[in-house]
Amino acid sequence: MAFGPMDAANSCIRRSRRFLSLANAALDDTKIKNDLRRTALVMSVTAVDAYMHWLVFRRLSEVRYEGDLPKSLSKLNVPFSSLASLADALIAARHSDRNIRPWVQVKNAIQRELLKETFQNYEQIGNALSLAGIERGLSRTATEMGSTATEIRERLNRLVHRRNQVVHEGDFVRAHRPRKSKYNKIKHKDVVDDVEWIERLLQSINNVVEATRLVPAS
Template identity: 35%
Template sequence: MPVTPLDAATDVMSRARGLLTLDVASTPQILREDLRRAALAFGVASLDTYMHWAIRTTALDGPLPKKLAELEVPFGDMLAIARDAVTARQDDVNHRPTVKARNALGKALVTQTFQSPRSIERGLQMLGKTNVWSRLASQLPPATAVDLKERLGNIAYRRNKIVHEGDLTRLQRPQKIKYEQITAAQVADDLDWLEAFIKALAAL
């Protein structure tokens, strides 16, 4: 049975939770905190994974959703597909350009993130889905569409502080390095929320 986008996301999420199991008293405190940061980053990666896999498996044999049709693909990749088609025809070999196109799609998607409310909306539009926030909220009561966007935005912001800035505390005139506080309970709660959000996406 083929692996689904939800299966792939669930695998990444389980690895995020696995990192939290190493957050034990015998581990140095700074390492414990970094395990939590890594777990949160992996948790957000599970959302990215779901979106990438879902978009990559979109049917390509019919009209494409407008946002997916607008996806930029490197010219070199398009040229390679064309050259392969010519070579296959010359050699009388069965050519599968759609497979090549799907590979180019996957390569292009890897350069994009789907983590913030705006990027999630863009990704869902690539899947041909619109006006989704109210539908997502109905699956995650008592949250509203506004609640979902705010929570997702906060998680994505914290992930970016970890991945792009090492979770250092921003100070005007720092005298020493300080880190943003992060607790195991906070991370576990965010992972639970992300997992529920991904399942809601899968149910759309």
């Protein structure tokens, strides 16, 4: 079976748990333990991003004709340079009397644009699901989880904010006139709970996605 969205997500979750296991081990430098927990949190949010990118890429690979294109995906902006490269390739192929696969180049151009996108917070995930042709994806996910869309939004966006504090700010406590470095607190149990929650969220999203894919087009 081909590598898919859940494979990417599960790989990130496993790596996150490895960091957590190491954080509980006897280490020569105990100060590194909280950084391992921070890394575990970052990797768990990466699981969401990875799942969404692989989901949209898979949907893109299934596109064969205009009628099969999700509305959101059909509105995606592609640079003129990519279109120019495709035109040049078509002209060169015609001159050399060889066949070219324009869809492959179109999809590659779209994939390059998607790699610039981030699919982590609630709104971004909703956009990714829409690009993949999944309608009401997050509200259906909330039902699948036995939760509400509001609860998912609040917890997910909080985790993404914590991830950004680590990745973009070094997880320093913000202060008007700091005199020394001070880090935001991070608890092992909290990260364990957050990783488990993200895993459940992704499994619920995937259940919704697969249920949608099993319904034949009308």
